[in-house]
Amino acid sequence: MTLKLHNFFRSSSSTRVRVALRLKSVPFDYVPYVLRNGETRRKPFLDLNPAALVPALELEDGRVLTQSLAIIEWLDETHPAPPLLPADAYGRARVRALAQTIACEIHPLNNLRVLQHLGQTFGADEAAQARWFEHWVTTSFDAIETSLARDPETGAFCHGDTPGLADICLYAQAWNNRRFSIDTSRWPVIDGIFRRLDAIAAFRDAAPDRQPDAA
Amino acid sequence: MTLKLHNFFRSSSSTRVRVALRLKSVPFDYVPYVLRNGETRRKPFLDLNPAALVPALELEDGRVLTQSLAIIEWLDETHPAPPLLPADAYGRARVRALAQTIACEIHPLNNLRVLQHLGQTFGADEAAQARWFEHWVTTSFDAIETSLARDPETGAFCHGDTPGLADICLYAQAWNNRRFSIDTSRWPVIDGIFRRLDAIAAFRDAAPDRQPDAA
Structure with a gap:
């Protein structure tokens, strides 16, 4: 099991999380959605994130993180090197x-x-x-x-x-x-x-x- | 010297910081601005925050914090009790x-x-x-x-x-x-x-x- 990143190539908030995962050298499965088709506004995606927004990071235990900045802070806390925030x-x-x-x-x-x-x-x-x-x-x-x-x-x-x-x-x-x-x-x-x-x-x-x- | 909160009563992001300061029992000077008059879009406020947005929290050494969520995380780190984020x-x-x-x-x-x-x-x-x-x-x-x-x-x-x-x-x-x-x-x-x-x-x-x- 690895992390699953539910995302869209052009989504700016998805790009943020992809950069953070790569900076941390954390492997992930790439799960793409087509936003213009409304794929994120219906099931099964709505069960992952009722806010209907990518990115969503599915953890190995099935729990799901949403909101790119919250996901990146989680990554920084659980995979501290290299740090993405200053020490002070x-x-x-x-x-x-x-x-x-x-x-x-x-x-x-x-x-x-x-x-x-x-x-x-x-x-x-x-x-x-x-x-x-x-x-x-x-x-x-x-x-x-x-x-x-x-x-x-x-x-x-x-x-x-x-x-x-x-x-x-x-x-x-x-x-x-x-x-x-x-x-x-x-x-x-x-x-x-x-x-x-x-x-x-x-x-x-x-x-x-x-x-x-x-x- | 105490903290100075540059803010506006009706601003929702200002309200957030006021709540956090009160939960932490941190005293602060209240510096009000009238947004409709454009007071935050000109000097001297622009020197505090070039983004022209309240709230801005002026520290005792003159440095200025902006963006309500960043300010609240700073408060939580520098004044840990009571915590505003879970332990995990x-x-x-x-x-x-x-x-x-x-x-x-x-x-x-x-x-x-x-x-x-x-x-x-x-x-x-x-x-x-x-x-x-x-x-x-x-x-x-x-x-x-x-x-x-x-x-x-x-x-x-x-x-x-x-x-x-x-x-x-x-x-x-x-x-x-x-x-x-x-x-x-x-x-x-x-x-x-x-x-x-x-x-x-x-x-x-x-x-x-x-x-x-x-x-």
Whole structure:
């Protein structure tokens, strides 16, 4: 028995968990879902996660973890090497806040079900959905760029010279941005970090284009 | 010197941090902002948090923590009693996932700047904004109700019989729902937990209506 990752290649939150599993060298079975077909909104997936969202990590005893940041913190606690959070409380708070600025302020506004709901409710066409997507990316990437540029804790990566939880979220979001042709080079500090992450196999191999269900 | 909580009485993420500070019996100075006036989108607040979002917790040495869940985890690490997360890794993952289902899937879609943006971009009037708000609350509260009702770990509160991080998010969200006349009694397990939380002074005294800047 190994861990089963119920996920979708293009899902940014799925990408986060794939990176963390690879950084920790934890093997897992890849179980893909097609979100546009509604596969996560019906059984058997709803029994795994009533919130109908990927990723869901099925443990060896059948219990299921949901929400990418909660899954990654669980991985970090149960497989401590290499650590994904700093050793000090302030550093952990800083890294978690950067991660949550992406995971709470960008991604939830821009995932597939929200874009679909904008279309159904306000008649937002593809161009309007793309403007909505870019608005929320720009709002938070501008803020993150300012924080990273001024904070002495920023190094080669978001916090020092070792990739961690914030880098995982940043990397997955930058991949998501590409779908809407948002060029990360508008944010030079973020872009430098992204390029360094993209050279690390655990990140690159977890990216959407290298997954078995990639189109 | 004490901690300074930069916040807004009605902000759901501010309410979360107020509850956590009170549960930990940590004194703090209350620094209010008027969100509708744009006070958090200009200096001096932008120097505290370039993301222009409350809450921000200013530490005694001048460093600033942002993002409510990151702040609460910091509080839990630096002031361990009473704990806001279970002792076991699975329990912590379950509580964090419940908290994030509110903090990532409901709140970011429904905060003031998003409702304003819907008005500016799609001409959403108050009624349309209220339907949008209710849609995302219902989507995630339905899922949380299902999880709480079936999970053996659910007790008097979200996880066992001691209030923790998930309860803090649930309590703040239920207060937020009231502004849009969403009756939490539609979800009986959630409603029971909310009523028990509302009888605890640390929760009740942190609610929006008891803050110095309440209208």
